[in-house]
Amino acid sequence: MAKLLLCACEDVSLDEVRRAFALGHRDLESVKRYTGFGTGPCQGKSCLALVARELLRLGATPAEVAPFTVRPPIRPVALGALAAIDPAVLAIDEGVPVGIDGDPSPSWTAAPTARIAAAHPEPLDEARDGRGADAPEARSRGVPSRADVVIVGGGIQGLALAYELTRRRVRDVVVLERGYLNAGASGRNGGGVRTQWSTPTMIRLARRSLAICDRFAVDLGVNVWFRRGGYLFLAPGREQVERIERNAALHRREGLNTRIIGPAEALEVVPELDASRILAASYNPDDGVVFPWPFLWGYARGAEAGGARVHTFTRVTGFDLSGPRVTAVRTDRGRIACDLVVVAAGAWSKEVAALAGVALPNRPIRHEILVTEPLKPWLDPLVSVLGNGLYFSQSQRGEIVGGMGDPREPEGVALGSTLRFLARFARGAIDVVPRLAGVKVVRQWAGCYDVTPDNNPILGPAGPENFHQVSGFVGHGFMMAPAVAELYADWLAGRGKDEIFERFTADRFAGGPIAREDFIIG
Amino acid sequence: MPRLPTFAPDCTILVDGAPVPARRGEPIAVALLAAGRPLVARSAKYHRPRGAFCLAGSCGSCLVRAGGLPNQRACRTPCGDRLAVETQNALPTAAHDLLGAIDRVYAHGLDHHHLMTWSVLANRAAVAVSRRLAGLGRLPDEAAADAARAGAAPREERWDTLVVGAGPAGLAAAEALADAGRRVLLADQEPAPGGRLRCRLGHPGEPDLAWAARVATRVTQAGGEVAPGTAVLGLWHDGGSALAALEVDGPPRRVRLVRPARIVVCTGGHVQPPAIADGDRPGVYGGRGLAAALAEHGAVPGRRAVVLGADAEADALGRALFAAGMSVERVARADGGRVLGRGRVRALALAGGTRIPCDTIAVATPPVPAAELLRELGAPIRLDAELGAFAADAAPDGATGVAGLFAAGEVTGAMDAARAAEAGRRAGEAARG
Numbered sequence: 020m021a022k023l024l025l026c027a028c029e030d031v032s033l034d035e036v037r038r039a040f041a042l043g044h045r046d047l048e049s050v051k052r053y054t055g056f057g058t059g060p061c062q063g064k065s066c067l068a069l070v071a072r073e074l075l076r077l078g079a080t081p082a083e084v085a086p087f088t089v090r091p092p093i094r095p096v097a098l099g100a101l102a103a104i105d106p107a108v109l110a111i112d113e114g115v116p117v118g119i120d121g122d123p124s125p126s127w128t129a130a131p132t133a134r135i136a137a138a139h140p141e142p143l144d145e146a147r148d149g150r151g152a153d154a155p156e157a158r159s160r161g162v163p164s165r166a167d168v169v170i171v172g173g174g175i176q177g178l179a180l181a182y183e184l185t186r187r188r189v190r191d192v193v194v195l196e197r198g199y200l201n202a203g204a205s206g207r208n209g210g211g212v213r214t215q216w217s218t219p220t221m222i223r224l225a226r227r228s229l230a231i232c233d234r235f236a237v238d239l240g241v242n243v244w245f246r247r248g249g250y251l252f253l254a255p256g257r258e259q260v261e262r263i264e265r266n267a268a269l270h271r272r273e274g275l276n277t278r279i280i281g282p283a284e285a286l287e288v289v290p291e292l293d294a295s296r297i298l299a300a301s302y303n304p305d306d307g308v309v310f311p312w313p314f315l316w317g318y319a320r321g322a323e324a325g326g327a328r329v330h331t332f333t334r335v336t337g338f339d340l341s342g343p344r345v346t347a348v349r350t351d352r353g354r355i356a357c358d359l360v361v362v363a364a365g366a367w368s369k370e371v372a373a374l375a376g377v378a379l380p381n382r383p384i385r386h387e388i389l390v391t392e393p394l395k396p397w398l399d400p401l402v403s404v405l406g407n408g409l410y411f412s413q414s415q416r417g418e419i420v421g422g423m424g425d426p427r428e429p430e431g432v433a434l435g436s437t438l439r440f441l442a443r444f445a446r447g448a449i450d451v452v453p454r455l456a457g458v459k460v461v462r463q464w465a466g467c468y469d470v471t472p473d474n475n476p477i478l479g480p481a482g483p484e485n486f487h488q489v490s491g492f493v494g495h496g497f498m499m500a501p502a503v504a505e506l507y508a509d510w511l512a513g514r515g516k517d518e519i520f521e522r523f524t525a526d527r528f529a530g531g532p533i534a535r536e537d538f539i540i541g
Numbered sequence: 542m543p544r545l546p547t548f549a550p551d552c553t554i555l556v557d558g559a560p561v562p563a564r565r566g567e568p569i570a571v572a573l574l575a576a577g578r579p580l581v582a583r584s585a586k587y588h589r590p591r592g593a594f595c596l597a598g599s600c601g602s603c604l605v606r607a608g609g610l611p612n613q614r615a616c617r618t619p620c621g622d623r624l625a626v627e628t629q630n631a632l633p634t635a636a637h638d639l640l641g642a643i644d645r646v647y648a649h650g651l652d653h654h655h656l657m658t659w660s661v662l663a664n665r666a667a668v669a670v671s672r673r674l675a676g677l678g679r680l681p682d683e684a685a686a687d688a689a690r691a692g693a694a695p696r697e698e699r700w701d702t703l704v705v706g707a708g709p710a711g712l713a714a715a716e717a718l719a720d721a722g723r724r725v726l727l728a729d730q731e732p733a734p735g736g737r738l739r740c741r742l743g744h745p746g747e748p749d750l751a752w753a754a755r756v757a758t759r760v761t762q763a764g765g766e767v768a769p770g771t772a773v774l775g776l777w778h779d780g781g782s783a784l785a786a787l788e789v790d791g792p793p794r795r796v797r798l799v800r801p802a803r804i805v806v807c808t809g810g811h812v813q814p815p816a817i818a819d820g821d822r823p824g825v826y827g828g829r830g831l832a833a834a835l836a837e838h839g840a841v842p843g844r845r846a847v848v849l850g851a852d853a854e855a856d857a858l859g860r861a862l863f864a865a866g867m868s869v870e871r872v873a874r875a876d877g878g879r880v881l882g883r884g885r886v887r888a889l890a891l892a893g894g895t896r897i898p899c900d901t902i903a904v905a906t907p908p909v910p911a912a913e914l915l916r917e918l919g920a921p922i923r924l925d926a927e928l929g930a931f932a933a934d935a936a937p938d939g940a941t942g943v944a945g946l947f948a949a950g951e952v953t954g955a956m957d958a959a960r961a962a963e964a965g966r967r968a969g970e971a972a973r974g
Binding site: 022023024025027028030032034035038053060061064065067068069081084089094096097099100101102103105110113114115117234236237240241244245246291313392393394396416417435436438439449453454455457458459 | 587589598609654655775781816909917924943
């Protein structure tokens with residue numbers, strides 16, 4: 020019954036940290052995500068050093084214990100206090116913290132590790148040799164010289180595709196990730212999964228993804244805390260009402276349970292709403308939220324079990340081309356000759372494609388997000404306000420997770436956090452749920468949407484014939500990935516080509532008018 | 542003897558409905574500790590008993606519902622007569638929590654990643670049940686939420702220098718800046734300036750609190766401001782330079798926006814809980830927080846204390862607790878040991894088998910640097926081998942490598958108050974520009 024806790028906020032024990040390390044989560048960012056240490060009200064003030072010391076004892080390198088990124092605010096602050104700040108007086112810029120997340124080169128210096136070790140009881144045997152019975156080799160090892168398929172990007176798109184390929188007997192697959200797992204948008208999003216889209220194609224993909232979410236914990240052996248609490252889109256004005264009514268008609272044709280409800284009924288779904296702010300709402304009880312991080316662990320482990328190799332902290336530096344084909348991927352850990360490359364690098368896709376001389380129309384645009392202190396469950400659906408890009412839901416752990424797009428956000432990969440966002444979000448959130456004024460923000464961060472001209476993805480070859488893209492998901496890549504990966508793997512394994520690969524081609528923008536997806540949040 | 546005689550309670554707070562004597566304005570956690578009730582909550586996952594630990598607003602152990610607001614730090618929230626305090630995450634209360642059984646059932650830990658992944662139906666049940674159990678406090682009361690709204694929009698303030706932290710380093714930095722005619726804003730989240738000097742442990746060579754008062758006068762005379770009860774929430778980039786948001790303790794709470802030309806970070810450190818079995822039990826406290834509660838509120842935490850730590854500060858803390866009437870044992874290290882007791886500490890068992898009965902464990906090991914603000918602006922940090930923690934990597938004059946950003950005192954590594962003050966003075970001189 021005695022427990023040695025290293026993180027008292029989240030009840031994370033020494034044994035849990037050792038188990039995480041044994042499973043291959045060696046760096047502080049990964050251990051934080053796997054164990055939850057440092058994510059509670061103190062944000063690591065009482066545990067970061069303790070965990071770092073233990074990882075060093077277990078054999079982590081100084082680079083692996085680079086402290087996890089510090090996230091403002093440094094003490095919890097009520098949304099009501101932040102709402103006093105007028106966001107209009109605050110500029111948008113690259114934000115804080117300075118220095119890039121997921122960059123494996125630490126901006127700090129390490130002293131010799133031997134003297135740091137505290138005298139804890141002996142580590143578990145499985146922890147001492149760095150891996151457990153079913154653990155992968157350390158993922159930051161040298162790369163193989165050849166592979167059938169190289170996937171650039173270890174986010175959910177890349178890992179789900181690797182997993183689905185191995186299930187179709189395409190096993191010689193290598194996934195390259197420049198940071199730790201979950202360093203990109205897959206680890207930074209709000210975890211919403213919904214069927215309420217504005218085209219039959221997106222609805223079909225989303226439905227398939229929700230079905231996969233339903234079984235993910237059982238099929239991939241790790242909990243993703245999928246909860247169908249519904250999605251509630253609030254329409255504050257006539258224009259938004261017309262939008263939701265138009266979409267609801269489509270949803271009915273597609274057999275979805277979407278209903279347009281009035282303010283009184285919206286209050287039944289979320290009693291804390293200020294219903295006077297809305298004219299109507301679109302509610303679908305079958306939509307839901309997940310906890311994003313375990314999807315990557317599950318898909319990575321599943322892909323590795325099927326023969327694929329996942330390399331973290333490995334950066335792509337270029338491509339070798341010969342005529343119309345890519346022949347190899349160059350990385351900072353070596354060159355990999357290959358038959359096929361799939362770029363699944365999210366907001367970095369444009370940058371990666373450019374290394375092969377391919378110009379993508381994608382535009383990375385930062386989206387900021389925050390999380391509050393954990394509360395007892397009170398909010399079932401994900402609430403989204405149409406018109407201003409605000410959304411929030413309650414996570415499985417009880418926190419309110421919410422974001423808000425900013426029309427003034429410029430193009431570019433930026434992962435810093437701004438005070439302007441805190442002020443905008445606070446005002447917007449209190450406007451629809453006044454009681455949020457007394458709820459405190461504990462952490463803010465940012466990720467990038469990967470935006471295309473028509474808000475739809477780019478799939479299939481671009482440039483060289485064996486140089487594929489799976490990018491441009493405009494903030495909903497996470498929820499689409501499970502379904503898209505199945506279809507993509509079918510196609511690459513010669514089991515039929517879905518119509519999405521005809522529809523969402525890289526060269527569609529050269530032609531005539533394009534149908535635009537208009538149900539984007541954030 | 543829960544209180545030193547000169548600190549008589551003058552009000553009553555209601556903890557889960559039961560009256561607890563308190564002094565107006567003192568933190569809830571101090572009133573509870575003086576009343577011999579260290580238990581304030583149940584922990585997030587295992588529903589273990591939780592009490593205040595750091596008593597300094599850095600850990601998250603003492604969250605209570607107070608005045609209708611959830612997850613308030615009991616060590617930061619002042620008492621008022623009839624203030625309603627509720628313990629959190631317990632069924633029905635922290636003292637008698639039926640869900641405490643979770644800690645026993647999962648004696649070897651609970652692997653939530655792989656819990657009930659054997660069937661879709663079982664998994665759905667796990668999601669539903671764990672959601673009911675998750676979260677700490679309940680949503681705020683309507684009136685309390687309304688009161689949490691800050692008033693008018695703050696206007697941006699311009700200062701020559703923002704000094705964060707009014708301990709020995711910050712005070713000395715502010716003094717040096719004021720002496721050079723600089724307008725300084727000296728902000729500290731504590732209700733009074735002094736930092737660790739507020740412990741009044743009387744180390745030889747340590748500046749005293751009267752000096753803090755003199756510095757405050759000096760800063761004010763030079764057009765500056767000493768702002769206790771004012772926490773820096775963060776440093777953000779805004780329009781190319783650093784912008785600080787500060788929260789001023791109420792009532793009424795308000796936010797200030799400060800754009801300083803220079804920043805000196807003297808945020809000291811965070812006391813670390815002892816990494817020993819059951820080291821999270823109520824009755825284990827940060828030594829400095831305990832010493833300040835004793836000095837400022839006369840709160841005596843119990844009868845028998847163990848002071849954990851090997852340096853002069855641990856000696857001095859032991860003397861202060863002894864002078865307050867406690868029996869005191871000194872233990873340099875407790876690695877491999879275990880805390881006995883459940884709702885409150887009963888003894889400390891050492892690895893060698895020695896068992897020291899006690900009701901209080903005061904942690905007097907050096908704090909780990911509070912480098913969060915520095916890291917926001919990209920200042921380099923280093924792994925301090927001696928401390929086993931990350932510390933700001935500042936030059937002897939406090940320069941951090943980020944233009945206009947300086948650091949001094951314990952945020953750069955362990956040091957006594959006299960050395961911290963000296964480092965602060967040098968940083969203040971360097972930040973004059």
